[in-house]
Amino acid sequence: MKKSVFLGTLAVAGLAAGFASAQTLAEVQERGALNCGVTTGLTGFAAPDANGEWAGFDVAICRAVAAAVLGDPMAVEFVPTTGQTRFTALASGEIDVLARNTTWTFSRDVDLSFEFVGVNYYDGQGFMVPRDLGVSSAMELDGATVCIQTGTTTELNLADFFASNNMSYEPVPIETNAEAQQQYLAGACDVYTTDASGLAATRATFEDPSAHVVLPEIISKEPLGPLVRHGDNEWGDIVRWTLNGLISAEELGITSANVMELAAGTENPEINRMLGTEGELGAMLGLESDWLVNVISSVGNYGEIFEGNIGENTPIGLARGLNAQWTDGGLLYSPPFR
Amino acid sequence: MATYTDPPTESFRLSQLIYDTRYRSMTIQVVAFILVMLALVILARNVVINLGALGKDFDFGFLFNRAGYDINQRLIEYSNDSTHGRAALVGILNTLLVAFLGCIMATILGVFAGVLRLSNNWLVAKLMSVYVEGFRNIPLLLWIIVIFAIMTESTPQPRDFRGEDAEASMLLFDSVAITNRGIFIPAPVWGDGTLLVVAVFLASLVGIWAFRRYARKRQEATGDILPVFWVSLGLFIIPTLAVYLAFSAAIARDQYPLVAVGAEQGMTLEDYVAENRNPAICALPSTAGVNLSSALRGLDQRADILRVGSAAELQASVASGDCIIAAMPPDMVDEFTGAVDGVEVATLADTVDRGRPLQFERPQLAGFNFEGGVQLRNSLIALWFALSLYTGAFIAEIVRAGILSVSRGQTEASYALGLRPNRTMNLVILPQALRVIIPPLISQYLNLTKNSSLAIAVGYMDVRSTLGGITINQTGRELEGMLLLGLFYLLTSLIISGVMNIYNNSVKLKER
Structure with missing residues (x-):
């Protein structure tokens, strides 16, 4: 008896897993919450605030998708993942979307069978050293001990950088950003390397940020973006166009303050299409017509998210740089809503 | 009166599988076995179907691809150009x-x-x-x-x-450094006469074994207890030390000439390194290299020691420019006068000590970290x-x-x-x-x-960190990686318990 129950459970679980890939949207709506994979804690990008609420640049993507799909930006279950566990979590269906400053690479896209839906931050790998070490360029790092988060592209970039410049180094592999920070501050490594944005975020949490410098060399391209599983294109489209919506909203001047006003109808047909007063864009995605209104009213547009979490007025203090709109000389360029 | 009963003539009936105690336990076992196997088959099928749905195949080819990452502690030769299998x-x-x-x-x-x-x-x-x-x-x-x-x-x-x-x-006459990156201890470097010292050491081990045997026999025969520990300790240390010291006294002060690439004949080492800062060096025997490197340190230079095993290797390294200063036995210098394979070389005025049969290379602070010696990492x-x-x-x-x-x-x-x-x-x-x-x-x-x-x-x-961590992460082969990892731990455990069982058999109560 017990055995047959066990077998039955197994069989049902097997069937469920087989079907799961094609209907993420229905599953999320039925569950009433979005499972979103984030980092285990990187200030400005994804970290619990003083009240235990997750907040940050990547978290805003999760909240935006939840607002689009469920109409409620708070309906998100955050799943903290490490560099090592994130892909397994996404592949196994434990999370619906991974927004964890993950670099878009060929092999992750093709071989690991994930779908990167866009780029929410153009980044590059940099080095941080204590100021009193007197190092001003990454070319002076021959023989240095380098703390590095294991299981990331930074590990490979680092090996390539030192090999191509004929320098030696000693890698100290670390599992999470918090541990790396502790090791770096204790002086167990001379250099900490990760994406420049991550370095800025980490430095902001130090007691004395000015005692550390980020070296000028950026040794890699790191386009960071949210990703979903292969095989459910409808779900991929939803996440992609939510991200594009945030970017377009900034370009068209839609903000969380004026979105309600604009949703009543405007002269600009593209704004009308986005906010659902014209056309059927929401229905094509299988969502409500006011999906983007929900998104922008709850998290704001891309510029608001950037300034609120990692911008120049926050402790992280990142400039827009490559992440400005294409009209301002940056790389952000959303396809049209048409 | 004899009673006589017919032997049971009825043949085997299916219901006996359940109602006959002779067969019942067998039936239950067979059914249970089939169910367990069925469960395993369903699990395996489930995995295959789900992997298929994710577009993943089952392939161990990744083990032969370039790994691309570095490992700090390696007991065998490894670089980021090596394969995942090597990692x-x-x-x-x-x-x-x-x-x-x-x-x-x-x-x-x-x-x-x-x-x-x-x-x-x-x-x-x-x-x-x-x-x-x-x-x-x-x-x-x-x-x-x-x-x-x-x-x-x-x-x-x-x-x-x-x-x-x-x-x-640093502790112990500047030879041990305890840092938050690990403990740096001197590394042994073998010089001329190592073989002799090692041979004497092995011979004294045999001597210890023979003495203990003799002592046990004697105790069984006469009851006298010999001071086994002290004699063993003496045998362990004294002959090896004596040979080592004698050999050192004989050869350690021999002066070996230095040959440098692009130098003028009779230049001093100091003048040469003023132009060629932090030179790469190679030496025969290796202990001469250690002495040369400490001489260079006295001149505020950091030497990059290239290990060579034979005269031919030494020559090739000089010819290819892998090392620019070479220390060698005096009788080899003739082959190095003038040019080696077209590379201009000359003998310097300075010489270095030949070195003892066994020397210790001390860790020295250089650049960001200690160099030389052996690093026992904190991890x-x-x-x-x-x-x-x-x-x-x-x-x-x-x-x-x-x-x-x-x-x-x-x-x-x-x-x-x-x-x-x-x-x-x-x-x-x-x-x-x-x-x-x-x-x-x-x-x-x-x-x-x-x-x-x-x-x-x-x-x-x-x-777990290389194969089960970084490799899986870079290649996305979780199932394959985890299977290999499981197999490794299984084999290791079986070998350990096999060896320990042999030992157990030797100490357990012998029953006759």
């Missing part, structure tokens, strides 16, 4: 290293703590109880992290050793200590149980014969206790080996 091998060796060191230290700690816990000295017994209960009842991961944190936070950074009035200084030490202390606490309890299992009468009988307490322990109690101790000890060794997979917590690159 896994580096990880396997690191796992085996920490497991081996851990098993030895855990056994020593455990035996001491177990014996001392039974001590009549109240303080010693209670201290051991605190150790055992403290380590046994707190998770291993916590201990690993605590020990690691203590080591990184409470020891000085390499740069604290720098400067005139440095905050930290290795933390993992090793934590595993040993944790497993040692369990072994202590096993040893205590083993000792308590030997009847008190044995001790009393041995005291009555006039044996002193430590002889009683070594000759009477422990040999009997071993029969009880060994079987559970095997599973502690297995535990220690498997627990070493917690290494990633402190960044120790064991097989």
